[in-house]
Amino acid sequence: MQARVDEEAEVTLSRSRDQKMIAGVCGGIAENFGWNVSTVRLVFVLSCLLPGPQVLLYLVLWIVMPKET
Numbered sequence: 296m297q298a299r300v301d302e303e304a305e306v307t308l309s310r311s312r313d314q315k316m317i318a319g320v321c322g323g324i325a326e327n328f329g330w331n332v333s334t335v336r337l338v339f340v341l342s343c344l345l346p347g348p349q350v351l352l353y354l355v356l357w358i359v360m361p362k363e364t
Contacts, residue, residue, distance in 0.1 A: 307361070308323060308327050308360055309323050309327075309360055309362060309363045309364070310322070310323040310357070310360045310361070310363060311323040311325075311326050311332075311363055312362065312363045314326060316336070317357075319362070320353055320356045321336045321339055322335075323360060323363065
């Protein structure tokens with residue numbers, strides 16, 4: 296018996312043009328994973344209250360993630 300393997304479409308993470316407040320990073324992440332944009336933004340803002348490089352990570356994603364075409 297052979298297992299059937301479906302080819303997965305390549306999904307690229309890109310910044311959203313429609314769901315953008317600053318750079319579209321949170322909107323792009325939400326669209327890519329099918330999440331609510333407001334929830335992703337809220338989680339990001341709340342995570343900024345914790346120690347860590349959240350803002351730096353956002354800036355890196357802003358630079359690295361291409362704009363949605």
